Amino acid sequence: MTTQSAAGMPAPMRFTVDSWDPAYGSSLEFEDDLSESTARVIVGAEVPEDQWRPIPAAPATSGPSALLFVDGVRRIEARVWIDGSPPSPTDPGASAAMCASYAAGVLCCCAAGAHLLTTQTRRGLFTIAPHAADVVTSTGTYRASKTSPSPAVSLPMTLSAALQRRLGDLELATAVAARGGLNGHAGPPESDLLVIDGPLRGRQHLPRAIGFIKSHRTSYLPPPLHAMVAALADGERTPVFLMGTSWDRHAWYLRLPCPPGAPWSGIVRIECSADLPRADVITLASMSQATLCRYASTEYKDPRAPQNLYPIAGLERELRRRLGDPRLLYRALRSAAVA
Amino acid sequence: MTDQLNALGPAAARPLAAQITARERQPAGDAVDSQPAGAATGPPAPGGVTAVGRVLGTEDATPLMFSVALNQDAYLQLDDVVVTVRAVPGVGPVMTAGVVTQVRARHEGASFGSDVFLISEGVLPAHVQEIAEVTTTRVEPECYVPPRPGELARRATGIERAQALYFDDMDHKVPVGLGRDGSPMYVNLDFIDGTRGAHVSISGISGVATKTSFALFLLHSIFRSGVLGARAVNAKALIFSVKGEDLLFLDHANKRLDDDLRDKYARLGLPAEPFASAGFFAPPLPGDLSGRPHVAGRTGGVTAFWWTLAEFCSRELLPYVFADAEDDRNQYTMVVHQVAARLRRDAGPAGTDGAVVIDGDTVRTYDEMVDLIVDKLSDEATRPDWAGPVTGLGTINAFIRRLRSSLRALRTVIRGDLPDAPGREISTGNQQVTVVDLHNLPERAQRFVVGVVLAAETARKEAAGPGSLLFTMIDELNKYAPREGSSPIKDVLLDVAERGRSLGIILIGAQQTASEVERRIVANSSIKIVGRLDPAEAARPEYGFLAASQRARATLAKPGAMFVSQPEIPVPLAVEFPFPAWATRLSESVPPPPAAVSRPAGDVFSRLPRPTDKPDPADDDIPPF
Ligand SMILES: Nc1ncnc2c1ncn2[C@@H]1O[C@H](COP(=O)(O)OP(=O)(O)O)[C@@H](O)[C@H]1O
Numbered sequence A: 001m002t003t004q005s006a007a008g009m010p011a012p013m014r015f016t017v018d019s020w021d022p023a024y025g026s027s028l029e030f031e032d033d034l035s036e037s038t039a040r041v042i043v044g045a046e047v048p049e050d051q052w053r054p055i056p057a058a059p060a061t062s063g064p065s066a067l068l069f070v071d072g073v074r075r076i077e078a079r080v081w082i083d084g085s086p087p088s089p090t091d092p093g094a095s096a097a098m099c100a101s102y103a104a105g106v107l108c109c110c111a112a113g114a115h116l117l118t119t120q121t122r123r124g125l126f127t128i129a130p131h132a133a134d135v136v137t138s139t140g141t142y143r144a145s146k147t148s149p150s151p152a153v154s155l156p157m158t159l160s161a162a163l164q165r166r167l168g169d170l171e172l173a174t175a176v177a178a179r180g181g182l183n184g185h186a187g188p189p190e191s192d193l194l195v196i197d198g199p200l201r202g203r204q205h206l207p208r209a210i211g212f213i214k215s216h217r218t219s220y221l222p223p224p225l226h227a228m229v230a231a232l233a234d235g236e237r238t239p240v241f242l243m244g245t246s247w248d249r250h251a252w253y254l255r256l257p258c259p260p261g262a263p264w265s266g267i268v269r270i271e272c273s274a275d276l277p278r279a280d281v282i283t284l285a286s287m288s289q290a291t292l293c294r295y296a297s298t299e300y301k302d303p304r305a306p307q308n309l310y311p312i313a314g315l316e317r318e319l320r321r322r323l324g325d326p327r328l329l330y331r332a333l334r335s336a337a338v339a
Numbered sequence B: 001m002t003d004q005l006n007a008l009g010p011a012a013a014r015p016l017a018a019q020i021t022a023r024e025r026q027p028a029g030d031a032v033d034s035q036p037a038g039a040a041t042g043p044p045a046p047g048g049v050t051a052v053g054r055v056l057g058t059e060d061a062t063p064l065m066f067s068v069a070l071n072q073d074a075y076l077q078l079d080d081v082v083v084t085v086r087a088v089p090g091v092g093p094v095m096t097a098g099v100v101t102q103v104r105a106r107h108e109g110a111s112f113g114s115d116v117f118l119i120s121e122g123v124l125p126a127h128v129q130e131i132a133e134v135t136t137t138r139v140e141p142e143c144y145v146p147p148r149p150g151e152l153a154r155r156a157t158g159i160e161r162a163q164a165l166y167f168d169d170m171d172h173k174v175p176v177g178l179g180r181d182g183s184p185m186y187v188n189l190d191f192i193d194g195t196r197g198a199h200v201s202i203s204g205i206s207g208v209a210t211k212t213s214f215a216l217f218l219l220h221s222i223f224r225s226g227v228l229g230a231r232a233v234n235a236k237a238l239i240f241s242v243k244g245e246d247l248l249f250l251d252h253a254n255k256r257l258d259d260d261l262r263d264k265y266a267r268l269g270l271p272a273e274p275f276a277s278a279g280f281f282a283p284p285l286p287g288d289l290s291g292r293p294h295v296a297g298r299t300g301g302v303t304a305f306w307w308t309l310a311e312f313c314s315r316e317l318l319p320y321v322f323a324d325a326e327d328d329r330n331q332y333t334m335v336v337h338q339v340a341a342r343l344r345r346d347a348g349p350a351g352t353d354g355a356v357v358i359d360g361d362t363v364r365t366y367d368e369m370v371d372l373i374v375d376k377l378s379d380e381a382t383r384p385d386w387a388g389p390v391t392g393l394g395t396i397n398a399f400i401r402r403l404r405s406s407l408r409a410l411r412t413v414i415r416g417d418l419p420d421a422p423g424r425e426i427s428t429g430n431q432q433v434t435v436v437d438l439h440n441l442p443e444r445a446q447r448f449v450v451g452v453v454l455a456a457e458t459a460r461k462e463a464a465g466p467g468s469l470l471f472t473m474i475d476e477l478n479k480y481a482p483r484e485g486s487s488p489i490k491d492v493l494l495d496v497a498e499r500g501r502s503l504g505i506i507l508i509g510a511q512q513t514a515s516e517v518e519r520r521i522v523a524n525s526s527i528k529i530v531g532r533l534d535p536a537e538a539a540r541p542e543y544g545f546l547a548a549s550q551r552a553r554a555t556l557a558k559p560g561a562m563f564v565s566q567p568e569i570p571v572p573l574a575v576e577f578p579f580p581a582w583a584t585r586l587s588e589s590v591p592p593p594p595a596a597v598s599r600p601a602g603d604v605f606s607r608l609p610r611p612t613d614k615p616d617p618a619d620d621d622i623p624p625f
């Protein structure tokens, strides 16, 4: 196949598609705090440590006019090998790369119901090969996205992180676009709340935005407070605390309504910007209690219940559908490689 | 075939061709930006017709059946006519047209029944998608390829609708009602009048299926739409009425005729008028010796009909007395024919009222006739002559029992005691529509009358040769031509069903259940119509011509709604025919001016509707016959 080089010169890039199962690796979770067990935590952001108690949901404050759920999905379509070009003694072999599809979208829950606002779908070739070019197939073009290798991180991890960054960018762009396109369809401007599935990192600057973290690998709170999380009743939250890893944010734990089970079942962590005034943070925290619980899923419908909120599950399904049929995409990649 | 497509003229050709060139290619999956949430809204199809959706790709599209996913702002309903066009390499544009036979809507994105609550609470996103199943009626040119998923589909109107339903090919269109879209639906006359097929079979539940009403509407349409041209002058209808006096007012306007109804007739190109030329026959009033007709509601214009004993003997009408199912199982058929032959030979006229003399005895009534026959069969001297030489006594006695049991039924219509009246013989000669009211007669007498009249009309038509049409409408056909057994009447009907096409006798049969009617009659009917059906009945193979959804719908059909199947169109048409413009009971009747009430004997011609064309002098049967 032929592709366009940056200079506009036709430059052949030869590649082959690995016959591995493309499903492999697609389940890699990219919680940002994989290696962040050493977080700085300031527990007294809302109340002093000795006054930490479960906080019940405040009686109905006027909630947001619309909840905008933001999510993204990614799927690795194939691992490819890009031939060295030009072949040289220093670059003798082929370079491993990956072709992936990703999509981001925003779902609005407002008086009009739960409806999709916007979605964006992309395909990318993630590689460290400097001469990599776009991969054009009959089912779409995988835009070359070049990353520098890092000696400390494995290549698959590097590529995967690059993909995750692109997805994050796309989520951000989609969220901003969706908000811009609301045109007050759900109440007065600035009365909405953005709920981002996953950490808020990179998006702290968005107004009225919270991050929604479903799974917990690390305990950030000191042991007695940590134990209190397990004691939260349905709809209760912990006081707000400040936490800093590679980035800073406010956070609190919330228990979504669910049948009694494991100590941390139904617990989610919610984040908002570290820069917000204390009052605004507390408003967001009680708003999260008042609004999110009604979206909690039930276990017979969703194995990730209740944390996998219905709107997010629905949005994810819509986005996955938009990625296209993986078998078709894989086949197209293979024939593009042969061509 | 391509020529045929071109022959549609620029109006049709433009949208077809334009659509193909303007068909947008789906972007190939790369950076599909900012889709508006999958909520398809109708792109205006080229040529000004708005597409309602696109051919579905998640289910197989086939040349004979395909589905259309509908735009959010569009809908299709059952019976809508839809077209889609695709390009076929080397052939050009191929149009596939069809009729919507099912429409469904579902929540996409929901997997549990209870999700609907979450969706309506605004918690779970979902998309309502409506999908219409289209059963193909026509592929033009005849290149049987499936419509391509993604192709635009649009409602067919005007010439495309006509094409889809083959109306464009019909030289002689009979309006049969309005489609769901308010436009007329047609049946090809060629399949009624014997040109390419004949006979009409109408099925449905009594009282709601509007079978009789539709049969009359069909006659009105055939006679008055102009489709018969010059043949309208000589076209006749013979109607046997078994349900009340409903049909005795069809020459009176209906009081319920309003502007709305007039408009429906106008849209069908039909006058909203009663039958202008009609004659009515009813049996004589029992016990009355002046020969007045036995009717209650209608005071004038009804003629009493009966057969004289002389006719009974000379025409050998006795077999029609033995036309019940139980007669078929018995051995006495030989006796029936023997006695009938005897009567023909031995009966001589007595007086002027149709009485007869047999072996010196004068017979004036049916009772006397039965007594005489019984005597002849009981007397050992005459028995061999009357019953045939080898007939056993048991058989003879069975015959006698059956003969005696016919007294009550037939004594009013077989007479030698009424002053002969010139118009008493049932004849279609003097009017366009002849109604024979049987509802006051027992079933056995009804069968006798239908059998005798039909046999006579068949013989008359046979003698006259083809050229004019006689539409014969028989209600409760299953009583005359049941599926099982044989009888003289069934023979007449089978004869009509099988030869009527060439004789110009068209059978319009109505029955509650087609499954009870002789198979060969149903099979010989080119036009099959159903109104509301009983659910168990709808499942029978007799209704296999209905699409699955139509079978289900037929069990819900409202009065006035019919499914009309004709050989050329693969899907039966759902039509609604207008309420009768003529009175169907006394209370609806707007009586015509008094002068027209009684049938003026000499002025038959003036009461026939005047068709625009001059009658062809070569036609036979120029009235009066
Ligand atoms: N086109 C029509 N629309 C609505 N109702 C009708 C229509 N034609 C007839 N009807 C009503 O339906 C009733 C039954 O019709 P009929 O033809 O006698 O049914 P069937 O012959 O099936 O027993 C009639 O008395 C009349 O009131």
Ligand SMILES: [Mg+2]
Residues within 6 Å of the ligand: B207, B211, B212, B213, B243, B475, B510
């Ligand atoms: Mg009827």
Ligand SMILES: [Zn+2]
Residues within 6 Å of the ligand: A066, A108, A109, A110, A111, A112, A113, A115, A185, A186
């Ligand atoms: Zn909304």
